[in-house]
Amino acid sequence: MTSRIENVCIDCADTYALAGFWAEVLGYPRHPEDFPGDPEALLVPPDGVGPVVFFQQVPEGKTVKNRLHFCLQPTDRSRDEEVDRLLALGASMAYDRRRPDGTGWAVLADPEGNEFCVLRSAAERAKTAPTG
Template identity: 60%
Template sequence: MVSRINQVTFDARDGYALCQFWKQVTGYVENPEFPNSPEEEENYIGPGGGQPGLLFIDVPEGKTVKNRLHLDISPDTTRDEEVERLLALGATLYEDHRREDGSGWVTLLDPEGNEFCVERSDAERAAAKS
């Protein structure tokens, strides 16, 4: 027997707002049977098809230490284009680990300070192997 990951849960000061940010990052959608709203304590988005989603739960305290778990995302565009798009959406640059050879990643913070990494796209990885 095994267990599957149903969702990744974020504690948030404003779960609805954070959900809206991550909806733009991932393209995930809300469950039409349980629409998200600022009045809800829990807001969910997911890709559908039984794949894990993201759940945002309102909590009274803010984030105080580095995440023990974070998301690594791989864009459809280039890593650098995605970093620029996410910065425009409200992310903050935290650490830049890009290398001159094109490898590496960028660590960003979401609007509530949760770390996440932007890796190279699959196309960029394939081109580097050629």
């Protein structure tokens, strides 16, 4: 027997604001019963496939590096275009691991400091894949 991931939980101070940021990042709609000031918020995959992203209000702020984080792969734009989009949404650059040859990734932080990675798109990966 095995288990499946039901949700991924993110501790935060402002569930509504942080869920709004991640709704834009992931394209997941807010749960219809989420309102400002609620101690919990949910984002559900629009196609119903994959875990729910659950936001839980906690009194303490983030103090150390995440032990678990999202690694995002853009679906319809390049890694660098996605990094620019996420920075415009309110993310900040934590570590830039992009290399001059186009490989690598960027580590961003959401508005509450939770780190996540932006990887190359599948099309970008295919361009640098070894052949033969």
